[in-house]
Amino acid sequence: MLAALQFDFMQNALLSGILVSVACGIVGTLVVVNRIVFISGGIAHAAYGGIGLAFYLGVPPSFGAAFFSVFSSMVMGVVSLKNKERADTIIGVIWAIGMAIGIILIDLTPGYNVDLMSYLFGSILSVPDRDIWFMLFLDILIFLLVWFFYKELLAMSYDEEFSFTVGIPIKFLYFTLLGMIALSVVMIIQVVGLIMVIALLTIPPFIAEKYTLSLAKMMILSSLLGILFTTTGLWLSYTYNLTSGATIIMVAGCVFFISFGMDFFKGYLRRDI
Amino acid sequence: MKPYAIEMKNVCFSYNGDLVLKEVNLTLEQGEFLGIIGPNGGGKTTLLKLMLGVLRPDRGTIRLLGEEPHDAGHRVGYVPQNMDFNRNFPISVMDVTLMGRLKRSRIGKGYTLEDKDKVQEILKKVGMWKYRQRPIGQLSGGQRQRVFIARALVTDPELLFLDEPTASVDHEFETDLYDFLKALNKTVTIVVITHDIGVVSSHMKSIACVNKQLIFHKGGQITQKMIDMAYPCPVDLIAHGLPHRVLHSHKGV
Known part of the structure; x- marks a missing residue:
């Protein structure tokens, strides 16, 4: 691994893993405690439309994806507030339409065929300096x-109705949060691909929640866990020549199950006594 | 004259086309202790959300302390129904209580020493100061309810709403709570929503019964008209708990 670090692409891979983990730790914590994992999945997949659009227009794909996913996140936000009862269905529809738009726009783009796989499963080994x-x-x-907005985000996440009654601008904060999710998603796509965005956004906070007593500490621990997962995953994928995105997720998944198993075991012991 | 604590005129509210509240009128003077009773699904919580400004009425007007519900926000305290769902949320008793001090105008500024002093004072008052560092999810139902009451009181509200404050708490807490509220009522107007008609008469100065419509009775007694409206089947007018208290007899009973 250390020898591999002399390569620019490896340095960029490591750096992007760290940068993405920080965003995931902060935003993922808010996603988990606000229980908006599904809408985050919708934003991630709809971002594919932005990648298609970027190729079609010939602009850098990360900017295209950023623009498009912020836009689609706002649409999903409006829908989820206006039509609460069918919000999940409509988000599912936007999810699919976003992906379809992306694929069709890439079909329509003249010239070389874009490697779809690199956006579905990530391409951490080819992150350009510009994206860093x-x-x-x-x-x-x-x-x-x-x-x-820390105090207000904390209050909204814990008790939305109470926060509203003391005058916190809930809608504004909700849309700000969706915007932050959209921007994080664009970063995560580079590292693990949009199929696995949710895993990197939710696994570190889920583990961190059990060992922390405040939202801020949960964000910090999640970020550190994310850095551990991406770095370990990158090292394993380099050593054993595996797909990096999937390896990173597998590392996270293993720790997730270990932590889960430890809880189960603790509960089991306590019951026996 | 002081403005009314609550003034509702011809308030109607429907949800998905179903009329939930019809022509609700209510005027409550400051210093009152109002109990709102009624069957589940009768519109008690909707009525509360309208008063808090969380929902807007289809028709009619609502004033709290002479102001629009949302403008009166900082003069009103709110204790939500005991939440059991957010048990894993990483937050301490102290941080939950501090939330009560938030305001729109304070975004981007930290909590001050004054905030922390006030929180200390109120947490001591409800007997939760020694648990301030505990995660809220590890407390018992009654302890958590005390924290939510503290959170509602840290702004010195003039009007306090409590939604089912004795749901999922032990009987001892229930007695403590109503003694606490009775003392608090010397300075604060209190509105309690409850499905438990047993606690109503002995503590409250007036009663309102909600089942789509609202019947208001000044003088803390449940009338047969309320019972007929709220509970379609015959109900024994016997209070819960030991010793059994039979509620005051009333004309028509």
Whole structure:
């Protein structure tokens, strides 16, 4: 691994893994405690439409995906507030339409065929410098937003109705959160691909929640876990020549089950006494 | 004259085309202790959400302390129904209580020493100061309810709403709670929603019964008209708990 770090692409892979983990830790924590995993999945898949659009228009795919996923996240936000009872169905529809638009736009793009797989399963080994800077910028933006609205985000996540009654602008915060999810998703797609976005967004916070007593600490521990998963996954994929995105998710999944098993075991012991 | 604590005029509300509340009128003076009773699904919680400004009425007007519900936000305290669902949420008793001090105008600013002093004072008052560092999910139902009451009180509200405050708590807490509320009522107008008509008469100054319509009775007694409206089957007017208390007899009973 250390020898591999002399390659630029390996340095970028490691860096992007770290940058993405920070965003995942912060935003994923909010996703988990607000129980908006499904809408996050919708945003991730609809982002594919943006990638298609970017290729069609000849702009960098990460910018295209960012624009499109922020847009679709706002649409899903409006839908989920206006039509609560069928929100999941409509989000599912936008999810599928977004992907379909992406595929059709890539079909219509003249010239070489884009490697679909790299967006579905990630391409952490080919992150350009430009995207590293873009990720750093998004990390700083997300950090500042969460830092500024921390008290209000915490209150909204814990008790939305109460927060509304004391005058916190719930809708504004909800849309801000969806926007942050959309931007994180665009980063995560680079690393593990859009199929596995949800795993990287939810597994670290799920584990961290059990060992922390505040939302801020949960965000920090989630970020650290994310860094552990991406770095270990990257090392394993390099050593054994495996697909990096899937390996990262498998590392996260293993830790998830170990943590789950430990809980079960603890509960089992307690019952016996 | 002081404005009414609550003033509702001809309030109607429907949900998905079904009329939930019809022509509700209610005027409540400051200093009152109102119990709202009624069957499940009769519109009690809807009525509360309308008063809090979480829902808007289809027709009619609502004023709290002379203001629109949303503008009166900082003068009103709200204790939601005991939530059992968010048990894993990583948050301490202290942080939950501090939430009560939030306001729109304070976004981006940290909690002040004044906030923390106020939280300390109120947590001591409800007997939860020694648990301040505990995660809220590890408390018992009654302890959690005390924290939610503290959260509602840290802004010194003039009007306090409680939604089913004794659901899923032990009997001892119930007695403590109503003694606490009685003392608090010297300075604060209190509105309690409850399905438990047993606790109503002995503590409350007036009663409203909601089942699509609202009947208001100043003077803390449940009338046969309320019982007929709220509960279609015959109900024994006997309070829960030991010793059994038979509610005051009333004209028509």
